[in-house]
Amino acid sequence: MLPETKKQAAALDAALSSRGVSARSFICMRYWSPFAKQAVRGVREWGADRVVLLPLYPQFSTTTTASSVKSWRDAGGDEAITVCCYPTADKFIRAHAALILETWEKAGRPENVRLLLSAHGLPEQVVADGDPYQWQVEQTTAALREFLPAEWEVEICYQSRVGPLKWIGPATDDSIRQAARDGKAIMIAPIAFVSEHIETLVELDHEYKLIADEENATAYIRAPALG
DSSP, X not given: OHHHHHHHHHHHHHHHHHTTOOOOOOOOOSSSSSOHHHHHHHHHHHTOSSOEEOOSOSSOOTTTHHHHHHHHHHTTOOOOEEOOOOTTOHHHHHHHHHHHHHHHHHTTOOSSEEEEEEEEOOBHHHHHTTOOHHHHHHHHHHHHHTTSOTTOEEEXXXXXXXXXXXXXXXXXXXXXXXXXXXXXXXXXXXXXXXXXXXXXXXXXXXXXXXXXXXXXXXXXEEOOOOO
């Protein structure tokens, strides 16, 4: 995940430089190095006079975006402008659509497609308490639908359940089983992840593919993360 994020940071810096903006990206990860305190130190040593926090979570959640912004503040980070979220940003949606369609083309344009848009799940209670994440995932899906073949079935599902609490659904593994039993060509795309990491490379590419194979799915095709 870190090498992927470094590539994104370098690309962002290059894009800003081409527009005449003097800027530098600092990576700040939530659960692994570099942590917020390292980013805060780097920003100050560089001498930034304006800070923008850009969460790499397209859809806002208290458990992800808000938690990350809090970690910046807890580490003593300076006042900053925060990009809240971008669940329906035009180029974000078009980039997803392009990758999905390119993957479909490379797979030979299979028919009878059910596209599963897999997002990281949340406990139901978090959503019941007012977290907008699930609604924003639905808004992403609605925007993306406009750029996909009309005959495709499109379904949201949620992966990576942990712990004893009830999570929002349907679960991605259950959706894969059902699509296979319905005789669908399964396409799956990570709709809430901007980088390849363990939840795409292991869960989607290996664990869930095994389920599709066990259910004799006619196809199991995975679109890449945006990078």
